Amino acid sequence: MAQTLHADTALAHGAPHAPQSFLTRYVWSQDHKVIAVQYSCIAIFTGMVGLVLSDLMRLQLGFPGVFAFIDAARYYQFVTMHGMIMVIYLLTALFLGGFGNYLIPLMVGARDMVFPYLNMLSVWVFLLAVIVLMASFFAPGGPTGAGWTLYPPQVIMPGTPGHDWGIILMLVSLLIFIVATTMGGLNYVTTVLQLRCQGMTLMRMPLSVWGIFTATILALLAFPALFVSGVMLLLDKTLGSSFFMPAMVSLGQATGYRGGSPLLFQHLFWFFGHPEVYIIALPAFGVVSDLISVHARKAIFGYRMMVWAILAIGVLSVVVWAHHMFVSGMNLYFGFFFATTTLIIAVPTAIKVYNWLLTLWRGDIHLTVPMLFALAFICTFINGGLTGLFLGNVSVDIPLSGSYFVVAHFHMVMAVSPILVVFGGIYHWYPKVSGRMLNDTIGKWHFWITFLGTYAIYFPMHYLGIMGMPRRYYAYDGYQFIPPTAQSLNAFITIAALIVGVGQLLFIANLLWSWFHGAKADPNPWRAASLEWQTPQTPPAHLNWGDELPVVHRWAYAYSVPGAREDFIAQNAPPEDGGDEPEQAAPPRRKERAR
Amino acid sequence: MAIAVALILIVAGSVLFHLASPWWTTPLASNWGSIDGMLQLTLLITGGFFVVLNAFLVWTLLRYRHRERGPNVVRSPGELHAAYRPDNKRLERMLIIGTAVGIAALLAPGLFVYAEYVRPPEGALVMEVLGQQWKWAYRFAGADGRFGGVDPRFVGASNPLGLDPKDAAGVDDLIVPGDEVHVPLGRPVKVLLRSNDVLHDFYVPPFRARMNIVPGTVTSFWFTPTVTGRFEVLCAQLCGVGHYNMRGFVVVDQPAAFDRWLAAQTTFAAVQHLATAVATATPANADPLVARGQALAQSKGCTACHTIDGSTGVGPTWKGLLGKTERFADGSSARLDANALRHDIREPAARVAQGFAPVMPKTELSDAELDALIAYIGAQGGAAASR
Numbered sequence: 001m002a003q004t005l006h007a008d009t010a011l012a013h014g015a016p017h018a019p020q021s022f023l024t025r026y027v028w029s030q031d032h033k034v035i036a037v038q039y040s041c042i043a044i045f046t047g048m049v050g051l052v053l054s055d056l057m058r059l060q061l062g063f064p065g066v067f068a069f070i071d072a073a074r075y076y077q078f079v080t081m082h083g084m085i086m087v088i089y090l091l092t093a094l095f096l097g098g099f100g101n102y103l104i105p106l107m108v109g110a111r112d113m114v115f116p117y118l119n120m121l122s123v124w125v126f127l128l129a130v131i132v133l134m135a136s137f138f139a140p141g142g143p144t145g146a147g148w149t150l151y152p153p154q155v156i157m158p159g160t161p162g163h164d165w166g167i168i169l170m171l172v173s174l175l176i177f178i179v180a181t182t183m184g185g186l187n188y189v190t191t192v193l194q195l196r197c198q199g200m201t202l203m204r205m206p207l208s209v210w211g212i213f214t215a216t217i218l219a220l221l222a223f224p225a226l227f228v229s230g231v232m233l234l235l236d237k238t239l240g241s242s243f244f245m246p247a248m249v250s251l252g253q254a255t256g257y258r259g260g261s262p263l264l265f266q267h268l269f270w271f272f273g274h275p276e277v278y279i280i281a282l283p284a285f286g287v288v289s290d291l292i293s294v295h296a297r298k299a300i301f302g303y304r305m306m307v308w309a310i311l312a313i314g315v316l317s318v319v320v321w322a323h324h325m326f327v328s329g330m331n332l333y334f335g336f337f338f339a340t341t342t343l344i345i346a347v348p349t350a351i352k353v354y355n356w357l358l359t360l361w362r363g364d365i366h367l368t369v370p371m372l373f374a375l376a377f378i379c380t381f382i383n384g385g386l387t388g389l390f391l392g393n394v395s396v397d398i399p400l401s402g403s404y405f406v407v408a409h410f411h412m413v414m415a416v417s418p419i420l421v422v423f424g425g426i427y428h429w430y431p432k433v434s435g436r437m438l439n440d441t442i443g444k445w446h447f448w449i450t451f452l453g454t455y456a457i458y459f460p461m462h463y464l465g466i467m468g469m470p471r472r473y474y475a476y477d478g479y480q481f482i483p484p485t486a487q488s489l490n491a492f493i494t495i496a497a498l499i500v501g502v503g504q505l506l507f508i509a510n511l512l513w514s515w516f517h518g519a520k521a522d523p524n525p526w527r528a529a530s531l532e533w534q535t536p537q538t539p540p541a542h543l544n545w546g547d548e549l550p551v552v553h554r555w556a557y558a559y560s561v562p563g564a565r566e567d568f569i570a571q572n573a574p575p576e577d578g579g580d581e582p583e584q585a586a587p588p589r590r591k592e593r594a595r
Numbered sequence: 596m597a598i599a600v601a602l603i604l605i606v607a608g609s610v611l612f613h614l615a616s617p618w619w620t621t622p623l624a625s626n627w628g629s630i631d632g633m634l635q636l637t638l639l640i641t642g643g644f645f646v647v648l649n650a651f652l653v654w655t656l657l658r659y660r661h662r663e664r665g666p667n668v669v670r671s672p673g674e675l676h677a678a679y680r681p682d683n684k685r686l687e688r689m690l691i692i693g694t695a696v697g698i699a700a701l702l703a704p705g706l707f708v709y710a711e712y713v714r715p716p717e718g719a720l721v722m723e724v725l726g727q728q729w730k731w732a733y734r735f736a737g738a739d740g741r742f743g744g745v746d747p748r749f750v751g752a753s754n755p756l757g758l759d760p761k762d763a764a765g766v767d768d769l770i771v772p773g774d775e776v777h778v779p780l781g782r783p784v785k786v787l788l789r790s791n792d793v794l795h796d797f798y799v800p801p802f803r804a805r806m807n808i809v810p811g812t813v814t815s816f817w818f819t820p821t822v823t824g825r826f827e828v829l830c831a832q833l834c835g836v837g838h839y840n841m842r843g844f845v846v847v848d849q850p851a852a853f854d855r856w857l858a859a860q861t862t863f864a865a866v867q868h869l870a871t872a873v874a875t876a877t878p879a880n881a882d883p884l885v886a887r888g889q890a891l892a893q894s895k896g897c898t899a900c901h902t903i904d905g906s907t908g909v910g911p912t913w914k915g916l917l918g919k920t921e922r923f924a925d926g927s928s929a930r931l932d933a934n935a936l937r938h939d940i941r942e943p944a945a946r947v948a949q950g951f952a953p954v955m956p957k958t959e960l961s962d963a964e965l966d967a968l969i970a971y972i973g974a975q976g977g978a979a980a981s982r
Contacts, residue, residue, distance in 0.1 A: 068944065071958060072836045072837070072839070073836050076833075076836060076838075145836070146833065147833045151794055151832075151833070153792070153793045153794070153810060154792075154793035154794060154833070154834055154835050157792070157793060157835070158890070158893070159728050159792075159793070159834075159835035159836060159837070159893060160835045160836065161836055246747075246810045246811025246812075247746065247747045247748065247810075247811065248747050248790075248791055248792055248793075248810045248811070249747050249750045249757075249791050249792055250792055251728060251792070251890060251893035252750075252752075252889065252890075252893065253890070254747070254748060254750075259811075260811070261811065261812075262794060262809050262810065262811065263809060263812075296659075296677065297661075297676075297677040298677040298678065298679075298680070299679060299680070299681040300681070301680065301681065301682060301683075302681075302682045302683075302687050303681065303682070304682070305682070305687055327796070327805060327806050327807050328807045328809070329788075329806060329807045329808070329809040329812065329814035332712070332713040333713060335709055335713070336706055336709065336710075339702065339705065339706065339709070340702060340706075343698050343701065343702045344698070346694070346698050347691060347694050347695055347698060350690075350694045351687070351690065351691060351694070353648065354687075354690050355687075357648065357651055357652060357655065358680075358683075358686075360652070360655045360656070360659065361651075361655050361659065362659055362677065362678035362680060363655075363659050363677045363678075364659065364661050364676050364677035365655070365656060365659050365660045365661055366661045367598060367660060367661070372598055375598055375602075375652070375656070376598075378652060379602060379605065379649060379652065382644075382645060382648050382649065383609075383645065386641035386644055386645055387641070389637055389640075389641055389698075389701060390634070390637050390638075390641070393633065393637060393701055393702060393705040394705065394706070394709045395629070395630055395633050395705045395706075395708035395709040395712060396630065396633045396634050396637055396705060398630060398712065398803060398804060398805060399620075399627075399630060399634075399800070399803040399804075399805065401805075401831075402796060402798070402831040402832060403831070448597075448601075451601070452601065455605060459609060459612065460612065460618075463612075463613075463616050463618035463619065464618060466618070466619060466620055466634075467618045467619060467620065467621060467800070468620070468621055468798075468800030468829075470798065470829055470830075470831040472833045472838065472839075473838070473839035474838075474839040475839055475840075476839070478842070479827055479829070479842075480827060481621050481800055481801070481827055483617065483618075485617055485618070486618060489618065557681065559677060559679075560676060560677035560678065560679050561679055562679050567676070567677065581681075582681040582682055
């Protein structure tokens with residue numbers, strides 16, 4: 001598309017936000033690449049806290065009563081903080097703030113984001129949100145223990161841990177986070193729409209950009225629902241308003257609340273919460289498509305269909321929210337509608353799985369570490385996606401709702417699957433970010449521990465749920481319908497979780513060690529066609545492209561094109577190299593028939 | 596090729612795990628066999644997809660993995676390298692149609708089952724369940740067949756369900772204050788669900804049917820018990836620190852036995868009368884220390900395990916506890932004065948009352964809070980309570 005005013009003015013005027021000193025280069029930086037690393041470091045650090053919390057709660061479940069410091073209140077606080085940290089402060093921040101920031105300008109051939117200053121504010125405001133969140137661990141009464149869904153009334157009532165300072169800090173932190181995400185999100189959307197280099201049509205963009213772009217639009221639409229519900233809940237807590245609070249007693253004492261609706265909160269929460277699943281999943285879908293295509297040396301299968309599937313999932317994701325509420329007590333007839341929309345969304349999702357498999361089919365599959373993670377993602381996502389068909393179909397959901405089946409399902413589909421893509425993506429792009437390769441041997445160990453470990457954790461968990469074991473229980477003793485063998489299974493799951501938890505230290509160690517001692521990376525070690533690998537310097541210098549913006553002549557998936565000199569053609573290679581996207585090549589159907 | 600082997604092991608292991616798993620649905624005890632049927636159907640279809648998709652992935656990996664053969668350039672035709680196959684509209688269309696058919700095959704019967712679920716049959720026995728932090732209570736409509744009005748502002752020690760004392764329809768309502776309720780075999784039961792505090796969920800795994808309880812509104816579901824027995828009730832919607840201990844029981848009786856049980860229940864009027872008599876005899880919580888202890892007992896989750904009405908919970912009842920001589924698991928026994936109780940609360944694992952599991956967690960309490968708690972325990976009667 002058009003050369004942009006912004007980039008060229010920036011260059012002509014001596015790049016007003018060009019780094020001057022260490023402080024402006026690495027701390028108050030407006031460079032999208034530095035901001036991406038800052039976002040990623042904060043998110044990964046916060047994620048490590050979330051990981052420790054998950055292992056603490058597993059210790060209680062696997063070996064109840066052995067660890068005396070984990071009392072019921074602490075257990076619920078660990079559960080809550082683990083969930084919120086992983087969904088919001090790790091995965092959302094990492095995919096949008098980390099991957100989005102790094103990849104969008106490089107992949108669309110821009111010099112930076114449209115609003116670099118806003119981008120810088122975004123990461124610092126995000127850090128503030130994390131600090132406020134972490135402060136709740138040290139507040140009187142500790143962090144909130146109401147579950148990450150923060151359902152009123154119990155979230156602000158005595159009887160729930162952290163109902164005082166904990167919940168206030170949690171809500172304030174979320175509101176700050178939404179401000180940060182909005183500042184970042186406006187940037188990502190505008191940059192994709194306005195700053196694409198010449199020749200980079202929308203239908204030539206890598207799927208990573210499509211995934212992050214669509215997810216960002218969803219975030220801009222969905223987070224306001226969380227924002228308003230957070231403000232309303234905060235008012236209920238601090239000023240005694242009754243948005244979500246009906247007339248009720250609390251532990252035998254009358255309260256002043258009257259006439260509010262707890263279900264209203266659930267609707268608002270899930271109107272945000274379900275798109276949130278896709279805010280995490282769509283970037284993962286996009287990134288994994290690129291990993292598979294590059295490392296299988298094969299054009300992504302059905303690119304147009306993949307783009308339409310991302311958009312269809314994005315649109316459908318805002319009309320399925322109440323499948324989280326089939327047994328919430330809402331009008332029962334809603335169940336028909338939301339079960340139908342939910343199962344329809346399985347069709348575009350299945351298309352994506354087929355197309356990943358068909359991209360591998362007849363490929364030249366290099367089993368690099370990023371590819372291993374991509375393959376593990378496919379396996380895990382198939383499992384997690386299919387169990388979604390149990391829970392989305394309202395009648396099957398009735399006995400399974402609120403059980404360990406739900407825990408197993410959503411961890412498979414929106415925790416393990418995306419984090420496998422995160423790992424794959426980091427192993428893939430780390431050479432571009434740092435100029436050094438990550439260690440392959442450590443990477444493989446990390447891969448096997450994570451992939452097999454998480455499967456061992458979550459696959460058996462489905463069966464505990466089918467048996468009827470409810471989630472968010474501190475202990476299960478005395479329930480006769482739960483056989484003692486279930487406790488052994490829980491102990492097994494805990495051991496697997498501890499191994500996976502410790503295994504992540506390999507990843508951290510690899511990141512740190514390779515930054516200084518990793519093998520020097522080629523500018524394009526994976527021989528990839530997309531634009532971010534074609535920068536004049538590695539790591540890319542400030543403003544990315546030197547004097548001349550790149551000009552794009554083809555899509556990002558020109559791999560193994562018959563007759564080409566190499567098995568990939570860069571997007572900015574001269575037009576005579578061929579490798580056009582299918583729609584512009586000779587009629588493809590006739591060719592196929594000839595084979 | 597470790598990854599292909601791993602995937603084969605995962606698929607084979609998952610199928611074997613499923614076949615050998617001792618963990619499966621609890622034996623069905625209600626009419627909702629159709630829900631179990633839908634579970635099986637979904638399992639069959641998704642299990643098929645799981646195996647086929649993974650098998651395709653494994654085969655692809657085995658067949659098309661990269662093999663080192665010289666430099667990474669396009670080789671002569673016929674030699675193994677990646678194909679250029681950016682799309683295949685016909686194949687994509689077929690996959691979309693096939694998937695849509697599979698999805699419809701799941702959705703349609705699922706919605707038929709659900710259509711049953713949303714329509715309770717005529718003439719069902721109506722039972723009200725009250726969820727409260729962290730116990731259950733129940734109510735039947737009584738002789739007039741009508742439930743009396745309720746409002747949280749009426750909730751009190753003698754009126755835990757919050758019935759309107761002035762509503763004539765409520766006078767004959769049968770109140771079941773304990774955690775256990777009876778229902779008759781073979782008759783549809785429509786369950787009305789109510790809460791005066793926070794969200795709960797009335798969940799009896801063998802019945803399959805269930806629903807959340809939402810304060811400020813009445814939710815409901817229905818089921819027909821098909822097996823006699825005593826079934827555990829669980830709360831399945833996080834309701835605070837005592838959530839995991841909010842237990843109850845549903846006893847499914849032969850109809851005649853149920854009628855006898857129901858006839859023995861107390862009406863609201865009788866409960867009120869009794870309460871007035873007791874209230875005039877002993878002034879309730881006049882002592883602020885006791886009131887503070889009561890609030891603590893609830894906010895710290897003590898009441899999830901310790902009752903004050905003499906019934907046995909997860910832990911010993913507090914009724915008459917202070918000053919009682921308790922036997923411990925190690926065979927010793929000791930008199931529980933205030934200091935002994937203080938020690939036992941501070942160090943719950945040090946000695947455990949006989950017949951109870953050593954599950955009591957340590958709870959953080961200041962000395963003042965502990966005093967209030969002991970005062971409240973003392974107010975539940977006992978030899979030392981007269982101080």
